[in-house]
Amino acid sequence: MEPVKRPDKNHQLTLKEFPYIIRWRDDRCTRCGRCTAVCPVKAVVPGVRVERVVSSEGTTPTPKVTRRVTSVVRQVNDINRYCTGCAMCQLVCPNEAIEPEWNPAHKFLHFKNAGGDAYKRGGRRNDPGLSTLDMLKFTRISMLTDPALDAGRHEFHLRTYLGRILPPKDLPLVAEGGMLAVDKNADIFVPPVRQIYPIMIGSMSVGALSPAMWEGLAMGVAYLNEEMGLPVVMATGEGGMPPRLLKSRFLKYFILQIASGYFGWDEIIRALPQMMEDPAAIEIKYGQGAKPGDGGLLMSYKVLKLIASIRGVPMFVDLSSPPTHQTKYSIEEAVAKMIISMSMAWGFRVPVYPKISGTKTAKAVLNNLARNPYAAGLSIDGEDGGTGAAYNVSMDKMGHPIAMNIRECYLDLVSQGKQNELPLIAAGGVGKKGNLAANAAALIMLGASVVSVGKYLMQATAGCLGDEMNRCNLCNTGRCPRGITTQDPKLYRRLDSSKVAERLVDVFKAADTELKKIFAPMGRSTELPIGMSDGLAAGDKAIADALGISYVC
Amino acid sequence: MCRLAAITASQYFSPMENIHALETMKEGHDGSGMGLMLKDLGGFAETLKDYPVLSGICSNAGLKALDEFMARQGFREIHMWNPETRPVTGITKRDCYFAKFYDYPTAHKESPWENKEALLLRTRLALRAMGEADESIVVFSFYPDVLTLKEVGDPLALGEFFGLENGKDGLKARIILAQGRQNTNYAINLYACHPFFIQGFGSMTNGENTAFVPIRQYLMSRGVPGYIGYQSDSEVFTHILHYTVRELGFPVTYYKDVITPLKNEETGARPDAEALRLIRQSLRMLVIDGPNCIIGFLPDGTCFAVQDSKKLRPGAVGGVPGKYAIMSEECGLDRAVPDRDKSLDIFPMKYDLVTVPAGAMEVKVWNQLKGQTKTIS
Numbered sequence: 055m056e057p058v059k060r061p062d063k064n065h066q067l068t069l070k071e072f073p074y075i076i077r078w079r080d081d082r083c084t085r086c087g088r089c090t091a092v093c094p095v096k097a098v099v100p101g102v103r104v105e106r107v108v109s110s111e112g113t114t115p116t117p118k119v120t121r122r123v124t125s126v127v128r129q130v131n132d133i134n135r136y137c138t139g140c141a142m143c144q145l146v147c148p149n150e151a152i153e154p155e156w157n158p159a160h161k162f163l164h165f166k167n168a169g170g171d172a173y174k175r176g177g178r179r180n181d182p183g184l185s186t187l188d189m190l191k192f193t194r195i196s197m198l199t200d201p202a203l204d205a206g207r208h209e210f211h212l213r214t215y216l217g218r219i220l221p222p223k224d225l226p227l228v229a230e231g232g233m234l235a236v237d238k239n240a241d242i243f244v245p246p247v248r249q250i251y252p253i254m255i256g257s258m259s260v261g262a263l264s265p266a267m268w269e270g271l272a273m274g275v276a277y278l279n280e281e282m283g284l285p286v287v288m289a290t291g292e293g294g295m296p297p298r299l300l301k302s303r304f305l306k307y308f309i310l311q312i313a314s315g316y317f318g319w320d321e322i323i324r325a326l327p328q329m330m331e332d333p334a335a336i337e338i339k340y341g342q343g344a345k346p347g348d349g350g351l352l353m354s355y356k357v358l359k360l361i362a363s364i365r366g367v368p369m370f371v372d373l374s375s376p377p378t379h380q381t382k383y384s385i386e387e388a389v390a391k392m393i394i395s396m397s398m399a400w401g402f403r404v405p406v407y408p409k410i411s412g413t414k415t416a417k418a419v420l421n422n423l424a425r426n427p428y429a430a431g432l433s434i435d436g437e438d439g440g441t442g443a444a445y446n447v448s449m450d451k452m453g454h455p456i457a458m459n460i461r462e463c464y465l466d467l468v469s470q471g472k473q474n475e476l477p478l479i480a481a482g483g484v485g486k487k488g489n490l491a492a493n494a495a496a497l498i499m500l501g502a503s504v505v506s507v508g509k510y511l512m513q514a515t516a517g518c519l520g521d522e523m524n525r526c527n528l529c530n531t532g533r534c535p536r537g538i539t540t541q542d543p544k545l546y547r548r549l550d551s552s553k554v555a556e557r558l559v560d561v562f563k564a565a566d567t568e569l570k571k572i573f574a575p576m577g578r579s580t581e582l583p584i585g586m587s588d589g590l591a592a593g594d595k596a597i598a599d600a601l602g603i604s605y606v607c
Numbered sequence: 608m609c610r611l612a613a614i615t616a617s618q619y620f621s622p623m624e625n626i627h628a629l630e631t632m633k634e635g636h637d638g639s640g641m642g643l644m645l646k647d648l649g650g651f652a653e654t655l656k657d658y659p660v661l662s663g664i665c666s667n668a669g670l671k672a673l674d675e676f677m678a679r680q681g682f683r684e685i686h687m688w689n690p691e692t693r694p695v696t697g698i699t700k701r702d703c704y705f706a707k708f709y710d711y712p713t714a715h716k717e718s719p720w721e722n723k724e725a726l727l728l729r730t731r732l733a734l735r736a737m738g739e740a741d742e743s744i745v746v747f748s749f750y751p752d753v754l755t756l757k758e759v760g761d762p763l764a765l766g767e768f769f770g771l772e773n774g775k776d777g778l779k780a781r782i783i784l785a786q787g788r789q790n791t792n793y794a795i796n797l798y799a800c801h802p803f804f805i806q807g808f809g810s811m812t813n814g815e816n817t818a819f820v821p822i823r824q825y826l827m828s829r830g831v832p833g834y835i836g837y838q839s840d841s842e843v844f845t846h847i848l849h850y851t852v853r854e855l856g857f858p859v860t861y862y863k864d865v866i867t868p869l870k871n872e873e874t875g876a877r878p879d880a881e882a883l884r885l886i887r888q889s890l891r892m893l894v895i896d897g898p899n900c901i902i903g904f905l906p907d908g909t910c911f912a913v914q915d916s917k918k919l920r921p922g923a924v925g926g927v928p929g930k931y932a933i934m935s936e937e938c939g940l941d942r943a944v945p946d947r948d949k950s951l952d953i954f955p956m957k958y959d960l961v962t963v964p965a966g967a968m969e970v971k972v973w974n975q976l977k978g979q980t981k982t983i984s
Contacts, residue, residue, distance in 0.1 A: 457664070
C-alpha cells in the first residue's frame with residue numbers, strides 16, 4: 055500500500071479524468087491478448103495482480119485463504135496513452151469481455167498538454183449536437199396544386215456544373231436561318247465547364263490516406279463514372295497523385311489540389327506532356343474548414359517511398375504546408391495570377407477555383423472572384439469539415455458554419471445577377487449525422503451548386519471509427535486502426551480497397567435515390583433546385599430568419 | 608388547374624368565343640379571376656392600331672391621378688373605351704374599367720420604335736407603382752393594338768358583366784387569349800390574373816412553377832425594367848419568353864430549349880448541339896419543371912403552345928385554315944371550332960413547340976429533339 059502522505063504520485067491521474075474508461079470483465083476474458091495487441095495507443099496493457107481467494111472445502115466451514123497471481127487487462131493512466139474509445143479491443147475480443155465507455159465527467163483537455171504540447175488530433179469538430187443542416191427540413195411538398203413527380207418513374211437530371219459560366223448575353227452565339235451557332239471567330243473566352251454529379255468527394259490527399267483507402271476511392275469513382283453513369287469527381291488534396299494515374303484516362307475524374315506546400319506539383323508538371331486527359335479541375339487551397347488558419351502537416355513516418363516519390367521529397371521528413379501561401383500577399387493580384395498560371399498550364403481547358411475555409415470574410419473573397427472571369431468557382435469549407443491533423447483548438451473553436459456562409463454568398467451573387475456564373479461548392483459537415491442526401495439537398499437549396507463530402511465517406515466506405523465524442527481521431531498519428539489514414543502496411547492491410555470501392559458505389563447510388571426522393575415531391579427534376587429556398591424551413595426562428603427561409607413549428 | 612382558351616383567326620371575332628370555350632371547361636376554374644388579352648384589335652379599334660392602349664382598372668381617385676400623370680408625361684388621350692358593365696350576382700363592380708388610346712408625347716412621336724416601347728413600359732411601371740399601395744390604379748398593358756381586361760369572377764358571368772355579348776361596338780380582335788383562373792398558391796389579386804404581357808409578348812398557363820423562387824430571382828437580377836411583380840408564379844413564363852426572344856435575340860424555338868432543355872445525350876440530332884450546351888449552362892436558372900402548358904403570342908402575332916418537359920398538363924391545338932384554337936382541353940376546341948377535322952388535332956407532347964403564324968392559315972409543330980418543323984394546314 056502507498057503511504058498516505060503522497061497519494062497522487064506527483065499528479066498521477068485517475069481514470070476518471072479520461073474520456074473513455076475501459077470496462078473489462080474478468081469472468082469473460084480468456085486472456086487471448088488480442089485487445090492489448092490491437093490497441094493503437096497502448097491504452098490497455100496486460101498486467102498481473104494478486105488475488106486473495108477464500109475457499110472452503112468439506113462439510114463444515116473451513117475457510118482457507120490463498121493468494122494467487124493472475125493476469126489481467128488494465129487501462130493505463132498515462133495521458134499520452136489515453137483510451138480514444140476506438141473500440142478496436144471490443145471488435146477483436148472473441149468473448150465480449152472488453153469495451154470502452156464514454157466518461158462524460160472527464161477532464162481530458164485539462165491535462166492533454168503535457169510538455170507544453172498543445173493537443174493535436176485528426177478527425178472533426180467535437181460537437182455532437184445537431185448542425186444547422188440537420189435542423190432544416192423540406193416543407194414545400196407538392197400534391198394536388200402542383201403534382202409531385204415520381205422519383206421512381208420520372209426522369210431526373212441530377213447534374214451540376216463546375217466552371218465559370220458565361221452570362222447569356224456574353225455567349226458567342228449568332229442566329230442564322232432560325233438557328234443559333236457558336237461563332238468560332240468571336241473574340242470571346244468561353245471558360246471550361248464540367249458537367250458533374252452534384253456531390254463530389256472532397257480533398258483527401260494520398261499522403262493522408264493510406265494507399266488502400268485512396269485506391270478504393272479512386273476505383274469507386276471510376277466505376278461510378280464508367281459503369282453507373284454518375285459523373286462523380288474526386289479532389290486529391292495536396293500532394294499530387296500517383297504518376298501512373300496522372301497519365302491515365304482516369305485523370306478526368308480527379309480535381310488536382312495545389313496548396314501552400316506545393317507538394318506534388320513537380321511531378322504533376324513533369325507529367326503534363328504525357329497526360330492523355332485533362333483533370334476535372336484544379337483546386338487552389340487557401341483554407342480548410344476543420345482548421346482555419348492552420349497549415350497542413352504530414353508527419354515524417356507517413357512519408358514512405360510512394361509518398362516521397364509522388365511529392366518529390368526525401369523519405370521520412372516532416373512535410374509542413376504553411377497556413378498561408380507564402381508567395382501570395384493579396385487576393386487582388388496574387389490569387390488572380392495563380393488562377394491564371396494554373397489555367398495556362400492546361401491551355402485554359404481546365405476550371406481553376408479556390409477553396410477557403412468558412413469565414414465571415416467569405417463574401418469579400420467571393421466578390422473578388424466574381425469579378426475575375428477566370429475564376430471557376432468558390433469552394434467554402436465549413437467548420438464541421440474534417441482533417442488529418444490539426445490543433446484541437448483550431449478544430450473545435452475556429453471556423454464558420456457552412457449553411458449561413460453559403461446562403462450569404464449565394465444571395466450576394468443574386469444581388470449582382472451572377473448566381474449562375476460562379477458555382478459555389480459547399481463543404482463541411484455534410485452527412486455529419488448520416489444524412490448525406492438531405493444535407494446536400496439543403497445546401498443546394500440554400501444556393502450551392504456542388505456539395506463536397508469527405509469525412510462521411512471515410513465512415514461510410516471504410517468504417518472510420520471517429521465521431522463527435524472525440525472517439526479515435528488518431529488520423530494524425532499514422533496509427534489509424536482501420537487502415538484509412540496510415541502508411542503502415544500492417545495497418546492498411548486491414549482495409550480491402552475493393553470493398554471501399556464497392557461501398558462508395560453503394561453510398562452514391564443510395565444518395566442518388568434519396569436526392570430524387572427529396573426533389574420529386576418538390577416538383578424539381580429537370581435541373582437542380584439551386585436557391586429554391588422556399589422549399590426549406592427550420593424549426594428554429596432565429597435560424598429561419600438568418601437563412602431567409604420559413605419558420606415552421 | 609386553370610383553363611386556357613386562345614383563338615387566332617384571319618377575321619375579327621368576339622372574346623365571347625373564348626369565354627364560351629372556357630365555359631365548357633368550367634370544372635377547372637373557380638371564379639378567382641379571368642383575364643382576356645386581345646391583340647390585333649378590330650371593331651372600333653381597327654383604325655387606332657398605331658396608338659398605344661393603356662388597359663386597367665382604377666378607382667375614381669386613381670383615374671384622376673392617372674389622367675394627370677399621363678397629361679404630365681405628354682400623352683394625349685384620343686379615345687377611351689369602357690365596358691358597359693351591368694350588375695351580375697357575385698361580381699363586385701369597381702369604379703372604372705378602361706382602355707385608353709393615347710397619342711405619343713410630341714417629343715417621342717418621331718422616336719425609333721425601341722425608344723417608344725421603352726417609354727410605354729416605363730410609363731406602365733410608373734402607373735403601377737403609383738397605384739399599387741392602395742390599389743387605386745391597376746394597369747395590365749400599355750402597348751399598341753393590345754387590350755387587356757381582367758376581373759375576379761366566373762368567366763361567363765364576367766362576359767355578361769362587361770357586356771361583351773353586346774353588339775356592334777363590342778370588342779373584337781384576331782388574336783385573343785383567355786384564362787379562367789383556379790386560384791391555388793396565392794391570394795386573389797388582379798395582378799396574379801393571366802395572361803401576362805410585356806412589350807408585345809403575352810402568355811398564360813394552366814399550371815404551376817415549382818422553381819418559381821430562383822427563376823424570379825434570376826429574372827429580377829437581369830436589370831431589365833418590367834421584370835417585377837410576380838404575384839403569380841406563372842408571370843415568369845412571359846418574362847422568360849421576352850428575355851429569350853427580345854433581350855437575347857434567340858429565335859423563338861429556343862424558348863423551348865431554355866425552359867425545357869434537352870439532356871446532353873439528347874442533342875445528337877440537333878445541328879446546334881454546341882449552342883444548346885452553352886445555353887443550357889448559361890440559362891439553367893430558367894429551366895422549369897412545370898407542370899404546365901404555356902400558351903401565348905409573340906409581337907408578330909404568332910401564337911404558340913409549349914408543354915413542360917414531362918407533359919404533365921393537357922393542351923390541344925386544332926382548327927381550320929383561317930381559325931385555330933389553342934386550348935387546355937379538347938372540349939374547348941370543340942366549342943371554338945366545331946367544324947374542324949378532328950383527326951388533325953394536335954396534342955403537343957414534351958418535345959413540341961406548336962406555333963400558328965398570324966393569319967391562322969396553318970399550324971407548325973417544331974420538334975425539339977429533331978430540330979425540325981412539320982406544317983399542318
